[in-house]
Amino acid sequence: MRRILAALSVGAVVATGALITAAPAQASTADCVGYLHDVGYTVGYEAASACEIAEFQLGGAVLCNALLQNLGVAERHAVNACTLGAS
Template identity: 40%
Template sequence: MTIVRRLLAGASVSTTIVAGLVATAPAAQASASSCTNYLAGKGYVVGTSVKKACRIGESGGGPSDWGMCVQLLVDIGVRASHAEEACNRA
């Protein structure tokens, strides 16, 4: 029985360590660079207009800034679903 108890104790310690690491991980930060990186990953050219839209989305002015971010991106040819996700990341 002592071997079983040692194995259970080792598993318990490992679980506690992993849980502690997850609990102390920093929260994801939204930013203009997250927005532009997402769009670049989707194959869009990240130029001045994209950067401007992402900065507006990042400004934190509420739904109107998010809507402006999306509209600016859609106006330059970004697919609506991609624009929405990008602005969520801004």
């Protein structure tokens, strides 16, 4: 009986852990957008899209950086935002 309870307990912990660790994956785009907002930029659709590119495309931080700079974001701010977006 103890072995059955122990196995069920471990299974519950593993299942709960999988649910808990899956949640933070969406934070990167929000971190990028939030950073831009915090340093004084108005973040519209194009800037938010650049942040999404950083998160979801392989090598997307480089493209994100170029897109944000084309929108008038200072280089250091673009680099920081896109690094956050890619993490």
